[in-house]
Amino acid sequence: MARLPFVTREDLPEELRYVWDRNAVGREVPNIFRTMANNPEVWRAYLRLGNGLWNHCGLDVGTRELVILRTAILHHSQYEWHQHVRIGRQAGLSDAKIVALHHWKTSDLFSEVERAILEYVDAVNASGHPGQEVHDRLAALVAPGTLVGVNLLTGFYGMTARFLSAMEVELEEPFVGWQLNG
Structure with missing residues (x-):
């Protein structure tokens, strides 16, 4: 409740x-x-x-949703995951790619740019300070404005996950499931 x-x-x-x-x-x-x-x-x-x-993070809708969904995983935010699975599907993400976010490092479903973004997202969520190699890898592949967008989008959804958890906000519908079985 x-x-x-x-x-x-x-x-x-x-x-x-x-x-x-x-x-x-x-x-x-x-x-x-x-x-x-x-x-x-x-x-x-x-x-x-x-x-x-x-609207201005520098990412297409599908990639934006990968960032949000990965952040939801890292914060164990069922509410964010549940909501953004639907949005990701509407953006054209397959269920296989969405589920692969749990183990993106060993998946072959992600492009070089997506992998660099996900590595950056993981680093921001782990420590708030991506190492120089992680930063440089993403900076070599995206515009500076996009790097700012990825960073702030990750932080925004980390903040949102903390709000949802602290306030114990309930889902409107039954949970879709982390593996999309529900």
Whole structure:
């Protein structure tokens, strides 16, 4: 059970109800946002940063989702994994490639650029400071702006995973499963 009450649209100040309306999926707002909306100004700022990272991180949608899904794995975030499996599939990622993120180092499903990105994601999540070789490998393959985007996207979803865990935000649907069996 979530540690905070779920906010309703009516709980929000009138001037911020548009944030609710823009983030409703069908008629529902995901539990993560209903929890964050306990602080509506911070929720709006979170969404603005997230949208900026999604749209300007320098990655195509599928690669962006690989970064988010790998971060979900590293933080054991069922909520992020569950949500972004769906988004990754919509972006054209196969279930085999999504599951291979658990063991990407031994998989042949990833390109050289994807492998460098995943190595960087692992390093950021492990210590916050990728070693020079890891940095240089990615920097040789992507533009500086993309490297900034990968770094900030990884940090943003690490922060999101910590929020979800600390607030015990529940999934809206049964968990898809780490191996996509569910």
